[in-house]
Amino acid sequence: MSTHSKPYSGLKASLLTQHGKESIICPQLFDSNDLEVIHVSDYDTDKLGSFTRDIPRYGSQLDAARKKARVGMELSGLKLGIASEGAFDNDPYTGMFPWNYELVLLIDDIRNLEIIGFFGGQAQSASQLVSSWDELTALLSEAQFTTHQLVIRPDDEYHPECRKGIKDLESLKEAFEWATKLSKKGNVFVENDLRAHTNPTRMANILKATQDLSRKMNSLCPECEAPCFWVTERKKGLPCASCDAPSNLPLANIWSCVKCNYKKEEVIANQAKADPSKCNYCNP
Ligand SMILES: [Zn+2]
Ligand SMILES: [Zn+2]
Known part of the structure; x- marks a missing residue:
């Protein structure tokens, strides 16, 4: 290939x-x-x-x-x-x-x-609205804190101000107090930092x-040697194990070149035939 x-x-x-x-x-x-x-x-x-x-x-x-x-x-x-x-x-x-x-x-x-x-x-990417320190600490194992960091904001997920990159208990406590003070009803939104x-x-x-x-x-087109010669589609038609009719399961990969449009069909190797439950004739 x-x-x-x-x-x-x-x-x-x-x-x-x-x-x-x-x-x-x-x-x-x-x-x-x-x-x-x-x-x-x-x-x-x-x-x-x-x-x-x-x-x-x-x-x-x-x-x-x-x-x-x-x-x-x-x-x-x-x-x-x-x-x-x-x-x-x-x-x-x-x-x-x-x-x-x-x-x-x-x-x-x-x-x-x-x-x-x-x-x-x-x-x-755990997230939760909490209203107490106990509720917050109950979330920490699901959030994989401290290997994964947290973001905290007042009120809800849309509050414009936040503290990002919280990575230890001390800064978590400090950020929680900051957000609680700024919130209207004492709610704080906590979530994993996704950066x-x-x-x-x-x-x-x-x-x-x-x-x-x-x-x-590193995968080169055999015709023009452009990179990114890759599987772009699957061709259906894996034969049924009972009646040999083509099923909707994939039979072959179609490789295509982005530069010269050369295509090559490659039958997927070592596949068992399709289970008759997937066959349009045996199990219509
Ligand atoms: Zn090519
Ligand atoms: Zn069949």
Whole structure:
């Protein structure tokens, strides 16, 4: 499928980030892709949106990453730019658990393409409205405090003022008293800080998204050698184990090139035939 050459070997890319993401993104792309990632930090990325609702998000997750990557490329004068952007939602399976989608983007102005690394996994994002210190301390193990930090604000989740990056009991107590004094009814909203450097669960998800990006960067189109030759669709039709008719289960992966539109079909290896319960004929 792909050769083992590294198309980004010896090149430099900017990474605009303020939240410690460089500590995982830079070594990963250097080890796997021989790409030197230059950390650019003289820009307040919180201007482009933050998780604590004080600044609105910049468009979609991808738009926000594009904007950050472009700013980093401008500040560094480099033709390659990397940026990362996270999003939080409920899990896609049951909708009951907090979920974290991480996107790590490479904009390549040398080859005129974009490569997107992506990963979705469990989030550490507990939150609760509390009215006493006891209620607050009861939440601490679910919030994985102190390995994961906290944000506190008066009244509810929309109060404009907050204390971020709370990482020990002493500053928690102090922030709780501050928020209680400012609140109208004595309620305080507590939640996990979702910035990468304060939330190791999120940092691990960013690493997985970076590894996805790494693999795509090294996967070359057999026709034109552009990077990011990758699976873009699944073809249905795995034969039924009982009658051999095509089912709706995936039979093959379709690999596509972003540059020349070359496509290649690859039958998924070592799959058992479809269970007859999934067959349109045996179980209509
Ligand atoms: Zn191609
Ligand atoms: Zn069947």
